[in-house]
Amino acid sequence: MDATGTRYDVIVIGVGGMGSATAAHLADRGCDVLGLERYDVPHSMGSSHGITRIIRRAYYEQPSYIPLIERAYELWDDLADETGRDVIHRTGSIDAGPPDNVVFEGSLRSCEEHDIPHEVLTSAEVTERFPGYDLPAGYKALYQPDGGFVVPEQAIVGYVETAQAAGAEVRARERVLEWEPTADEGVRVETDRGTYEAGNMVLAAGAWNYKFTDALEGLAVPERQVLGWFQPDRPSTFEPENFPVWNLKVPEGRFYGLPIYDVPGFKIGKYHHRDEQVDPDDYEREPNPEDERLLREVTENHFTDAAGPTMRLATCMFTNSPDEHFILDTLPEHPQVAVGAGFSGHGFKFASVIGEILADLAVDGDTDYPVNMFRLDRFDA
Numbered sequence: 001m002d003a004t005g006t007r008y009d010v011i012v013i014g015v016g017g018m019g020s021a022t023a024a025h026l027a028d029r030g031c032d033v034l035g036l037e038r039y040d041v042p043h044s045m046g047s048s049h050g051i052t053r054i055i056r057r058a059y060y061e062q063p064s065y066i067p068l069i070e071r072a073y074e075l076w077d078d079l080a081d082e083t084g085r086d087v088i089h090r091t092g093s094i095d096a097g098p099p100d101n102v103v104f105e106g107s108l109r110s111c112e113e114h115d116i117p118h119e120v121l122t123s124a125e126v127t128e129r130f131p132g133y134d135l136p137a138g139y140k141a142l143y144q145p146d147g148g149f150v151v152p153e154q155a156i157v158g159y160v161e162t163a164q165a166a167g168a169e170v171r172a173r174e175r176v177l178e179w180e181p182t183a184d185e186g187v188r189v190e191t192d193r194g195t196y197e198a199g200n201m202v203l204a205a206g207a208w209n210y211k212f213t214d215a216l217e218g219l220a221v222p223e224r225q226v227l228g229w230f231q232p233d234r235p236s237t238f239e240p241e242n243f244p245v246w247n248l249k250v251p252e253g254r255f256y257g258l259p260i261y262d263v264p265g266f267k268i269g270k271y272h273h274r275d276e277q278v279d280p281d282d283y284e285r286e287p288n289p290e291d292e293r294l295l296r297e298v299t300e301n302h303f304t305d306a307a308g309p310t311m312r313l314a315t316c317m318f319t320n321s322p323d324e325h326f327i328l329d330t331l332p333e334h335p336q337v338a339v340g341a342g343f344s345g346h347g348f349k350f351a352s353v354i355g356e357i358l359a360d361l362a363v364d365g366d367t368d369y370p371v372n373m374f375r376l377d378r379f380d381a
Contacts, residue, residue, distance in 0.1 A: 228265075327376060
């Protein structure tokens, strides 16, 4: 317990994108919440950073995500209104590739199934409307006007401030060492500064989640990811009002990118960058020339006017589940512990609603949201 002997209703381990939203939703329900963050709030050691993060209504990964993304949009707008922070920006989104590829075909299917406004464009039509693009001939693109980006650092700060205003306690620079169930079916958490107890707990520690429970061993695997920012020859072409966020499948792989915002440069990343599974406590954090070459090559080929000097390179981490779908559940042997994990490089856009789901799981043990496809038992076979 802390110095005052407080027993919390819920302890949230990790106060990044998912954890900050969870703490805010719990506090808003009147719960006594303790958030424990190993690093700063916000920080750049995990997955919840990078200046801008894509949000899109067209969802080629699986149409079942659409109800969650619709709610996520509502909650991001609410956070922006409540805090006055520039949390979400709408630029439109482009999902492009060969006509039979999942990036285009899956995005089109999700829009058709859920009546989401969209346009289908040829490569030439994309370039005519948005001159920063130079897609291969014969490619198809789905344009969706509500796509855009969330500003992760502003989002985390906004949710932490919201949680604190509702009475939550958030402690940064405090590393969780271990936890254990208590005799009354609560939890006891030991950190490098103290010991705390609560009736329930949420694991929202990103790439470190698997270190806190055997139930995630092999199911939430950290992967090194690198992002690049290159200075365009014509910066105005790549400003948010002229350049939608994008996902693109090309022979070099599956890539994503965003317009210039807040720091110099057009932003680009490759899904599963160089397929490097890592220990989040021991991996190559400094980007290297091979990382830069991989990102620059695709920029030169498909966003030619953006391939100027390198402005910035940064590492982050994906945490991949075997099927690349989320893990949202309570632990089988410890139902007082909810877990959000395995977001597989496409989770941050959902952080606002995932916080609501994890709050449901922590307080009620279940949620009304459609999360059956995210349960742990899908891996039992």
